Amino acid sequence: MLRHPPGTEDLRRAADELASRLPSALAPFARLAFNYRWSWALGGDELFAAIDAHRWEACGRNPLRLLEEAPMVSLERAAGDRELIGRAYSLEESIRDELARTPDGNRGDPEHPVAFLCAEYGVHVSLPVYAGGLGVLAGDLLKAASDMGLPLVAIGLLYRQGYFRQRFDESGWQHEYWVDVDPPRLPGAIVTRDGTDPLVIHVPIRGRDVAVQMWRFDIGRVPLYLLDTDLPENKPIDRWIASQLYVGDPVARLAQYALLGVGGARALRALGIEPEVLHLNEGHPALAPLEWAATRVEGGDSFEEAFESARARTVFTTHTPVPAGNERYPAEDLMRVFGGLDRRLGTGWAEILDLARIQAGNTEDAPGMTALGLRVSRAANGVSERHGEVARSIWRPAFGAGSDHEVPLAHVTNGVHVSTWMAEPVRRLLAEHLGEDWERRKRDPDTWAKIADLPDAELWRVRCELRSRLVEYIRERATLDRLARGEAADYVELAETAFDPDRLTMGFARRLATYKRLNLVSRDLQRALKLIDGPRSLQILLAGKAHPSDDSAKHVVQQLFKARRAPHVGERIAYLHDYDMGMAQWLVSGCDVWVNLPRPPLEASGTSGMKAAMNGALNLSVLDGWWVEAQDDCGGWSLPGDVDADHEAQDDRDAQMLLDTLEKEVLPLFYDRDKDGIPRGWMERVKASIRTSAMRFSAERMLGDYVETTYFPRAKGKGASPKR
Ligand SMILES: *Cc1c(COP(=O)(O)O)cnc(C)c1O
Numbered sequence: 001m002l003r004h005p006p007g008t009e010d011l012r013r014a015a016d017e018l019a020s021r022l023p024s025a026l027a028p029f030a031r032l033a034f035n036y037r038w039s040w041a042l043g044g045d046e047l048f049a050a051i052d053a054h055r056w057e058a059c060g061r062n063p064l065r066l067l068e069e070a071p072m073v074s075l076e077r078a079a080g081d082r083e084l085i086g087r088a089y090s091l092e093e094s095i096r097d098e099l100a101r102t103p104d105g106n107r108g109d110p111e112h113p114v115a116f117l118c119a120e121y122g123v124h125v126s127l128p129v130y131a132g133g134l135g136v137l138a139g140d141l142l143k144a145a146s147d148m149g150l151p152l153v154a155i156g157l158l159y160r161q162g163y164f165r166q167r168f169d170e171s172g173w174q175h176e177y178w179v180d181v182d183p184p185r186l187p188g189a190i191v192t193r194d195g196t197d198p199l200v201i202h203v204p205i206r207g208r209d210v211a212v213q214m215w216r217f218d219i220g221r222v223p224l225y226l227l228d229t230d231l232p233e234n235k236p237i238d239r240w241i242a243s244q245l246y247v248g249d250p251v252a253r254l255a256q257y258a259l260l261g262v263g264g265a266r267a268l269r270a271l272g273i274e275p276e277v278l279h280l281n282e283g284h285p286a287l288a289p290l291e292w293a294a295t296r297v298e299g300g301d302s303f304e305e306a307f308e309s310a311r312a313r314t315v316f317t318t319h320t321p322v323p324a325g326n327e328r329y330p331a332e333d334l335m336r337v338f339g340g341l342d343r344r345l346g347t348g349w350a351e352i353l354d355l356a357r358i359q360a361g362n363t364e365d366a367p368g369m370t371a372l373g374l375r376v377s378r379a380a381n382g383v384s385e386r387h388g389e390v391a392r393s394i395w396r397p398a399f400g401a402g403s404d405h406e407v408p409l410a411h412v413t414n415g416v417h418v419s420t421w422m423a424e425p426v427r428r429l430l431a432e433h434l435g436e437d438w439e440r441r442k443r444d445p446d447t448w449a450k451i452a453d454l455p456d457a458e459l460w461r462v463r464c465e466l467r468s469r470l471v472e473y474i475r476e477r478a479t480l481d482r483l484a485r486g487e488a489a490d491y492v493e494l495a496e497t498a499f500d501p502d503r504l505t506m507g508f509a510r511r512l513a514t515y516k517r518l519n520l521v522s523r524d525l526q527r528a529l530k531l532i533d534g535p536r537s538l539q540i541l542l543a544g545k546a547h548p549s550d551d552s553a554k555h556v557v558q559q560l561f562k563a564r565r566a567p568h569v570g571e572r573i574a575y576l577h578d579y580d581m582g583m584a585q586w587l588v589s590g591c592d593v594w595v596n597l598p599r600p601p602l603e604a605s606g607t608s609g610m611k612a613a614m615n616g617a618l619n620l621s622v623l624d625g626w627w628v629e630a631q632d633d634c635g636g637w638s639l640p641g642d643v644d645a646d647h648e649a650q651d652d653r654d655a656q657m658l659l660d661t662l663e664k665e666v667l668p669l670f671y672d673r674d675k676d677g678i679p680r681g682w683m684e685r686v687k688a689s690i691r692t693s694a695m696r697f698s699a700e701r702m703l704g705d706y707v708e709t710t711y712f713p714r715a716k717g718k719g720a721s722p723k724r
Contacts, residue, residue, distance in 0.1 A: 005153065005216075005223050005271065005273065006191050006199065006216075006271045006272065007189060007191040007214070007216030007223060007225070009192075009195065010189035010190060010191055010192050010195070010216065011034050011035075011188070011189045011216060011218060012034075013189070013195065014034060014188075014189040015030050015031045015033065015034045016030075018030040018033065018034075018064065018067060018068070019031070021068075022067060022075060022079075023075055023076055023078075023079035024079075025078075025079040025080075025085050026067070026075060026078060026079050026085075026088075028085070028088040028089050028091075028092040029047075029048070029051070029063070029067060029078075029088055030067060031092055032044075032047075032063065032088065032091065032092055032095070033063035033064050033066075033067060033187050034064075034187050034188075034189070034218065035095070035099075035218040035219075035220065036123055036124055036127075036187070036217065036218065036219045036220070037095045037098075037099070037146070037218070037219070037220040038063070038091065038095070039123075039124045039420070040143060040417065040419040040420045041091055041094070041095065041419075042424060042427060042428070043087065043091065043424075044091065045061065047084070047087055047088055047091060048061070048063050048066055050078065050081075050084050051066060051067075051070055051074055051075065051078040051084075052066065052070040052071070052074035052078075055069060055070045055071075055074065059126075060125060060126050060582075061124070061125055061126050061582065062126035062185065062186070062187065063126070063187055064185060064186065064187040065126075065185050068185070098220075099220065099221050101149075102149060103148065103149030106148065106149050106150060106151075107150070107707050107711070107712045108150050108151040108152075108276070108707070108711070108712065109151060109276055110151045111274075112151075112274055112275060112276035113151035113152050113153050113273065113275055113276070114145075114150065114151065114152045114153075114275060114276065114277045114278075114279055114711055115152075115153055115154075115155065115264075115268055115273065115275035115277070115278050115279065116138070116141065116142070116145075116152055116153070116154045116155070116279045116281060117154075117155045117156070117260065117261070117264045117278065117279065117280055117281065117284075117285035117288055118134070118135070118138040118154070118155075118156055118281035118282065118284070118285065119134075119135075119156065119157065119245070119246075119256070119257075119260055119282065119284040119285070120134055120135030120138065120156065120157075120245060121135050121138045121139045121142070121154065121156050121224060122135035122136030122137075122138065122139040122140075122581055123139040123142065123143075123217070123219055123224070124139075124581065125580055125581045125582035126186070126187070127186060127187075127217065128159070128162035128163065128179075128181055129156060129157065129158065129159050129162060129226065129245070130162075130163065130245075130581070131163040131245045131246060132163075132510075132511045132545075133319075133510075133511065133605075133606075133607055133608075134281070134282060134319055136416075136581060136584075136607065137319075137414055137416075137607060138154070138156075138281055139219070139417075139420075140415070140416050140417035140420060140421075140699040141281075141699055141702065141703055142154050142219045142220075142222045142224060143219060143220060143222075143417045143419070143420060143699065144415075144417055144698075144699035144700045144702070144703040145220075145221075145222050145703060146219055146220025146221045146222045147220065147419075147700060148700060148703060148704070149221065150703065150707065152222050153222065153223050153224075153225065153268075153271075153273055153275070154219075154222060154223070154224040154225070155224075155225050155226075155227070155260070155264040155267055155268065155285075156224065156225075156226050156227070156260070157226060157227050157228075157242040157256065157259060157260055158181075158183060158215050158226035158227065158228040158242060159181065159242050159243060159244060159245050160180065160181055160183075160228075160230055160240075160242065160243045160244075161178040161179065161180055161181060161243050161244045162178070162179070162181055162244070162245060163244070163245045163246075163545075164176040164177065164178055164244070164545070164548060165177050165178065165179055165578050166545045166577055166578045166579070167481075167484060167485075167577050167578065168481075168485055168557070168561070168575070168577060169485060169486075170485050170486050170487060171558060171561065172557055172558040172559075172560065172561025172562070172564075172575075173554060173558055174545070174546055174554045174557060176548045178244060183215060183228065186215070186217070187217065188215045188216055188217040188218075188226070189215065189216055190213055190214070190215055190216075191213070191214040191215070191216050191225065191271070198213040198214075199213065199214060199270055199271075200212065200213050200231070201214075201263065201266045201267055201270045202266075203258065203259055203262050203263040203266060204258075204262070204339070204340050205238065205241065205255050205258045205259060205262075205337060206238075206251075206255060206336065206337050206339070207336075207339050207340075208235065208238060210229050210234055210238045210241070210259070211229070211231045211233050211234055212227050212228065212229050212231075212259065212263050212266075212267070213227075213228050213231060214226065214227055214228065214267055214271075215228055225267060225271065227242065227259055227260070227263050227264070227267060228242065229241045229242055229259065230242075230243075241255045241256060241259055242256060242259060246547075248548070248549055250329050250330075250333055251333055251336070251337060254329060254333055254334060254337040254338070255337055256284070257284050257285070257286070257287060257369060258287060258337055258338055260284055260285045260287075260288075261284070261285045261286055261287025261288040261290070261291060262287050262288070262290075262291045262338075262341075264285055264288045264291075265287075265288040265289075265291035265292050265295075266291065269295070275313070276313065276711075277313060277314075277315060277711045277712075278292075278313050278314045278315070279314075279315050279316075279317070279706075279710075279711070280314060280315070280316045280317070280373050280376075280377065281317050281319075282317065282318065282319055282320075282369075282370075282373070283316075283318070283327065283368065283369030283370040283371075283372060283373040284369060286316070286369050286370075286372040286373040286376055287338065287341075287372075288314075289310035289311060289313070289314045289376040289377070290307075290310070290341065290345065290352075290376065292306075292309075292310040292313075293306035293307045293309070293310040293345060294306070294341065294344040294345050296309060296310070297344065297345055297346045298344065302346070303345055303346045303347040303351075306345070307345075307376075310376065311376055311377060311378055312378050313378075314376055314377040314378060315377050315378065315379045315380070315381075315710050315711065316373040316374060316376070316377035316379070316380040316381075317380070317381050317382075317383065317412070318370055318373065318374070318380065318381070318382055318383075318391055318395075318409075319382075319383055319604050319605075320370065320604065321382075321387055321390050321391070321394075321601055321602050321603070321604040322394075322602065327368050327369055327370065328366035328367065328368035329366060329367060329368065330366065331349075331353050331363075331366070331367055334352075334353065334356070334367055335349055335353075338352075353367050355371070355372055355375045355376065356368060356369070356371050356372040356375070357371055358371050358395070358397050358398045359397055359398070370395075371395075371398055374395060374398055374399075374409070375398070379408075379410070379710050379713075380408065380409045380410070381409065381410045381411050381412045381709075381710060382409065382410075382411045382412075382604065383411065383412065383413065383414045383604050383605040384411060384413045384414065384604060384605040384625050384626050384628070384629065385411055385413060385628060385629055386601060386624065386625065386628045386641075387411060387601075387604040387605060387625065388409065388410060388411025389404070390601045390604075391409050391411075392404040392405075392407040392409050393407075395407060395409060410709065410710075412702060412705045412706055412709065412710065413605065413626060413629060413697070413702065413705070414605040414607055414610075414626060414697075414702055415610065415696075415697045415698045415699045415700070415701050415702035415703075416607050416610045416611050416614070416697065416698065416699055417698070417699040418439065418442065418614060418694050418698045418699070418700075419439060421585070421588060421589075421610075421611040421614055421615075422589075422614045422615055422694070423466055423585070423589035423615055425462045425465055425466060426462055426466075426589075426614070426615055426616065426690070427439070429454070429458060429459065429462050430451075430690075433450060433451070433453070433454050434447055434448070434450050434451065435447075442694050442695055442698060442700070443695060443698070443700065443701055443704070445695065447695075448691045448694075448695055451687050451690065451691050452687065454687065456678050456680060456683040457676065457678060459616065459683060459686060459687070460678050460679070460683060462616075463592070463616055463686065464501070464502070466589050466590045466615065466616075467501055467502075467505055467590050467591075467592065468501035469586075469589075469590060470505065470541075470586055470587070470589070470590025470591070471499045471500065471501045471505075471590070473586050473590075474498075474499050474541060474574055474576070475495060475496055475497070475498060475499060477574075477576055477577075477583075478495035478498060478499075478574040478576065479492060479495040479496055481495075481574075481575075481576060481577045482495055484577070491564075491565070491570055494570040494571050495570070495571075495574070497571070498570065498571035498572070498574070499539055499571065499572070499574070500539065503537065503538070503539045503572075504536075504537070504538050504539070504592050504593065504666070504667060504670045504671070505538075505539050505540075505541065505590065505591050505592050505593070506538050506539070506540045506541070506591060506592065506593045506594075506595060506620075506662075507540075507541045507542075507587045507588070507590075507591030507593070507594050507595065507612070507617070508521065508540070508541070508542050508543075508544075508594075508595045508596075508597075509541070509542065509543035509544050509576075509579055509583070509584065509587050509608065510544050510579075510596070510606075510608055511544055511545060511546075511547075512544040512545060512546035512547075512550070512553040512554075512556065512557065513546075513547070513550070513553060514550070514552055514553050514556070515598055515599045515602040515603075516544075516596075516597065516598055516603075517597040517598065517599055517651065517654070518542070518544070518556055518557070518560070518597070519556045519559070519651070520597045520651060520654055520655040520658055521540070521542075521560075521595075521597075521655075521658070522559065522560050522563065523651060523652070523655035524655055524656065524659060525563055525566075527659050528659060529563075529566055529567070529568070529569070531659065531662055531663060531667070532568050532569070532572040532573065533567070533568055536667065536671040537572070537667070538572070538662065538667065539572040539573065540572065540573045540574075541573075541574055541576065541587060541591065542560070542573070542574070542575045542576070543575065543576040543577075543579040543583060543587065544579050545578075545579055557575065560575060561575070584608065584611070587612075588608060588611040588612040588614075588615055588617065589612075589615040590615075591612060591617050592617055592618065592670065593617060593618055593619075593620050593662075593666055594608065594609050594612035594613070594617045594618070594619050594620070594621075595619075595620050595621065595658070596608075596609050596619065596620075596621040596622060596624075596625075596627065597621075597622055597639070597654065597658065598622055598624050598625065599622075599647070599650070600622060600623070600624040600641040600642060600643050601624055601641070601643055602624070603622070603624040603625035604625055605625045605626045606621075606624070606625040606626055606627065607626070609621055609626065609627060609630075610626060610630075610693050610697040613630070613634055613636075613689040613690065613692070613693035613697070614689075614690060614693045614694050614697075615690075616686040616687075616689055616690050617689065618634075618635055618636045618637070618666075618682075618685050618686065618689055619634060619636035619637070619689070620636055620637045620638075620639075620658070620661060620662070620666065621636065621637075621638060621639065622638070622639045622640070622641055622654070623638050623639065623640060623641025624641045626697065628641065629696075630692060630693070630696070630697065633688060633691075633692040633696075634688060634689050634692045634693060635684070635685030635686065635687075635688035635689040635692070636685070636689065637661050637665060637666065639654055639657050639658060639661070640654070640657075669681050669682050669685075670682055
């Protein structure tokens, strides 16, 4: 079945139609456009950019839009460039070969793949159906599944407006705006029955049967199906269900969860896919196994039998380290939005609500999707070793366990997709020194034995090239950001020459939740300003979005903006507007130091630090999330990870430790050069950083762990046993 899952023909037809509208030599580009595999192939991005570099950026690196919107002169010039066309054919061929090959030694059954359900996917900047870390992690997992040949299909939602875009006004206050996504201009296709009629399913939400169609996107060999309710037969409010990611209104959110969970299970059935494992990534899709159970009840099973059989196929990953407080809902809201589920399951609401409560039977306890996720799955995990511990302690009451050790919640440490996040110059350098096939051997320690021999001068040249590319990018972005804010001309112009390709560059870019403690950077402002003064100093790049309703996080940025006219700030510090995957790729590859300052233990994993490390950046991080596992071998610096109830005192101490480390360790090591101008001590650490992150924090390692411990555990129950 998985050889030609539904939608295969629809995508092929879309590519053929596109090709028919282009100069004929560009046909391979049209075919490449409809599978995101190009996006992590060496030279893939360059290939499209070569058609029209300006257009490529202007249409957000969306290959379909590029080919439809580039002026005819660009298309014809490209069509006449034999070398370029040759490269396109050879990339197409190598991708076709790769996808046709069945990798050996794989687990999983192509007839019964793993079904992965998630509310967001960060596959590429041109597919705006992600908000942040959770989505990017999901996108990375799909790419790893493709690389490893693990049979897997993915289900999500097609948001018509995606996540919000961010801009700042002159006072430094964040404003949000939404941009309409035009699905026919995304490189996917509506799944049809027979080439004409869309395959439509119906999902009961808020008492109405909502019609849902599916778009298919190909991520290498993994089909990603996105559910879409924007159909004329639906009422306006139902068409709007999947408009924006993480809407604030609880009933609207629950409607999204019904669409993803119930709709996801029904979509799989309509597609003819019977998964061996259902992986719920976060609680949002947790209704899917209940929908499976409902089908069995309709077929004559008892609720208990049906529930157990669904649970036996379901696994669950929790990503939140905060006690269940946030995502809980009034029971009436669940009953209203998921109405009819009780009847279909042949049980009462009391039983269903109990599944979603931390303490079953306690009607005071508001139900939530994480508790439901834990109860409907045979195995559950957190996303780092420390997060596993934290999650066991949070969820102990739900399992009625006497001690945290007894809570059946393990961990699989997150990882990131190396070919997506490691910049091409680093990939090419490693291919030269570790062997062309190093990307397939990265989990083998032998592959890395040779990294010690990698000439410092070459690696340093690559690091400098990445930093100077980043500086070019920052100058342009900062100029535009400042213009958009209506800043004074002198301050705008400062951006054009700002940032120095040789200066130590520090990055801090992440979701602006208060617990991420961006405020530590400016807590002792006078001292921080000294660090950016003088020739051997720092430059600092900041970016990140605050949730629209999180005013306290917005105030933190506004405070920072107040210092923007202080000496050197205009040319050494920038807060970049509108952080997304595209910007993340620039930042993680070009920064020398990557800073993470969460309030422990609130960082479940953190993944941007892994991306930076793969490019040779050194992490300076609080000991929380993934960094606890990496710090000994990753060449960076650590701040204490203890939990402290006195937040003010903790912040004062950590802010000083951050500045101390920068001043006394980071800066001296970076500027300590030998006669060839190379910072030898720094390069030692850079090599450790690349080796450790690529070997141990890759998405392949993560997915390999899921396969071994969770999807197909050899010893029964192994995946569910807590790690001691
Ligand atoms: C990797 C990534 C994140 C997650 O970063 P954290 O370190 O986990 O905060 C968020 N947003 C984007 C765009 C990313 O690429």
